[in-house]
Amino acid sequence: MKTCKILITCAFLFCVKINAAAQSPSDISEKIRRVEQNLLPNIQTGNEGPMTIQDRMAFYKVHGVSIAVIHNYKLEWAKGYGYADDSLKLAVTPQTLFQAASISKSINSVGVLKLVQDKKIDLYTDINTYLTTWKFPYDSLSKNKKITVANLLSHTGGLTVHGFGGYEKGEPLPTIPEILDGKKPANSDAVRSMYAPGIKSEYSGGGITISQQIVMDVTHQPYDKFMYDNVLKPLGMTSSTYAQPPVNNKPWLLATAYRDNGKALKGKYHIYPEQAAAGLWTNPTDLSKYIIETQLALKGTSKKVLDQQTTRLRLTPYIDKNAALGVFIDSLQDGVKYFEHGGANEGFRCQYYGRMEGGNGVVVMVNSDNGNIMSEIVNSVANVYDFKGLNRSKVRKEVAVADTTLQKYTGKYELAPGFILTVTREGNSLFGQATGQGKIQLYAESNNKFFLKVVDAEVEFVKDDKGQITKAVLYQNGIHDAKKIE
Known part of the structure; x- marks a missing residue:
């Protein structure tokens, strides 16, 4: 308990400066200050004042944030903010472990490709060649085409099951074959074909879970042991683990997971037997070691796990x-x-970027279902460090629209069967709420076109020749018409 009291004294001050030899500590401290004091939303209107990381954490009800910045192939700094556990006032430090969620898939691919590099498996051979504990049940949907390991890693296997919800502490945990067949106590559907492999990329955590079974069947080892001995330890990621639940970790190093309303998950976090897809516990410092090694291996100046040829293959889009x-x-x-x-597990969100050339990157992890602050942090880091292309913040001009006009846009719009966009007015502002999602404010950029700040999206209201509003058009990853139904 004494250790816990020491940890809570300066919840926003835990910082490790790694690359001080290249720059003076004062130079790095100034960059950190600029990152912290000027978070940039994806959409700016010009009316925003300075946005600090503390202000945005409070706004999004995020308890804890951890950041690492990579500059010139070195970890320049890592810092924690807020609380890993708010009820105990345990501060986030650079050592605090978060669930990496789908970032687990990136590190998994290093392990699978290590087996390819060692000629223990072939990327382009039928997965059933390597599966012994369980076999994939091909059916007519696969069109007599065989799924390969390359298909699994690139999400081109035409497979079902996007992601996993995990299990509360105390619940029975399924085996991997039970998960793949959707049998109790598994809480997810069976992993099966949707269409023939090799057509397109469609995200499948189920396919990655098949790759986990391949690793275990080929190596005859528990997945977490193989990954620690052959990937995590050689990369220097010795604080990280794929063990589910995590073992041999000090409890105060594990971040508690929180919903977007700020309330903790029952049992503090979920357990993910789907280790390859969602089971890694790590921190931005350790993930930076993976990013830097990937960058150096791509240059041909390091090969702690994968050589240059295999790294190039791993970073080459497939299909x-x-x-x-x-x-x-x-x-x-x-x-x-x-x-x-x-990555997005229950109560955790995370994101990393590593530039292919130049040795720059950033990692952000939060213990919340609300990950909106992450893009704002990335934008700020990119702005301060001039990381080309990573500052996605855009400026849009907001205009005033008469209340009577706003009122005409209120109602229900059908985006898809059962998926409704409800538009309401509060004072002189419009709000949109899609089925199963939270309410989001719409900002006017013209008399009939509105933009969102939390994502890069626009909503345009269309009227007929009689002046009646007939539909809304959503511009987000394409154009989507929504007929007004009420």
Whole structure:
């Protein structure tokens, strides 16, 4: 208990400066201050004042944040903010472990490709060649095409089950075959074909879980042991673990998971036997070691786990232009490319970016279902460090619209069967709420077109020749018409 009291004294002051030799401590401290004091929303209107990390944590009801910044192939600084456990007032430090959620898939791909590099498996061979404990049940939907390991890692296997919800402490945990077959006590559907493999990339945590079974069947080892001995330890990620539940970790190092209303999950966090897809416990400092090693291996100057050839293969999009083997490739302006992955477990959100050239990157982890602050932090880091392409913040001009006009836009709009956008007015502001989601304010950029601040999206209201509003058009990852039904 004495240790806990020491940890809580300065909840917003835990900082590790790693790369002080290259720059003076005062230079790094000034950059940290600028990052902290000027968070940038994805959409700016010009009316915002300075946005500090503490203010935005309070706004989003986020208890804890952990950040690491990579500069010139080195971890320049890592810092924790707020509380890993608010009820105990345990502060987030750079050592605090968060659930990495789907970022687990990136590190998993390093382990799988280590087996490929060691010629223990082939990327392009039928997965059932390596599966012995369980076999994938091909059916007519796969069109007689075989799923490969490359398909699993790149989400091109045409497989079901997007993600997993985890299990409360004390609940019976299923085996991997039970998860893959959707049998109790598994709480997810069976992993099966939706369509033939190799057509397109469609995210499947189920496919990654098959790769976990392959690792275990080929190595005859528990998954977490193989990954620690062959990936985490060689990368220097010795604070991290795939063990579920985590063992041999000091309880005060494990962040408690929180809902977006700030309330803790029952039992503090969920347990994920789907280790490859969602089970890694880690922190931004350890993830930075993975990013830096990936960058150095790509240059050909290091090969702690994967050599240059295998690293290039891992970072090469497979079938489409974005989904590579365990990572996604963002190709931005002027040829700038980042490998990246995000994550979302119950009560945790996280995101990393590593530039393919130049050795820069950033990692952000939070113990909340609300991850909106992460993009604001990334934007600020990119702005301070001039990380090309990572500052996604846009400026939009807000205009005034008469209350009588706003009132005409209120009502219900059907985006899809059973998926309704409800538009309401509060004073001189409009709000939109989609089925199963929270209420979001809409900001006017013209008399009939509105934008959102939390995501890059717009809503346009369309009227007929009689002046009646007939539909709303949502511009977000394409164009989506929503007929007014009420």
